[in-house]
Amino acid sequence: MVALVGGAAEMASAFSGARKNRLDLSVGIALGSAAQIALFVAPVLVLLSYVMARPRWPWTSGRARCR
Numbered sequence: 001m002v003a004l005v006g007g008a009a010e011m012a013s014a015f016s017g018a019r020k021n022r023l024d025l026s027v028g029i030a031l032g033s034a035a036q037i038a039l040f041v042a043p044v045l046v047l048l049s050y051v052m053a054r055p056r057w058p059w060t061s062g063r064a065r066c067r
Contacts, residue, residue, distance in 0.1 A: 007033070 010033055017025035 010029055014026045014029040014033075017023075017029065
């Protein structure tokens with residue numbers, strides 16, 4: 001919830017900077033936001049891939065058995 005409010009405030013300040021013809025401020029805010037998202041998403045994807053690569057049940061090897 002806090003991230004949504006912060007993102008909305010960031011977007012509003014970027015739009016107001018663009019309206020006032022301060023593109024350096026607007027681009028700086030956009031790049032900072034993109035960097036924040038990238039720095040959050042990359043570790044989450046790494047941790048998620050670690051969790052998904054494990055077998056679903058601890059007592060199986062994760063391979064399908066043909067009978």
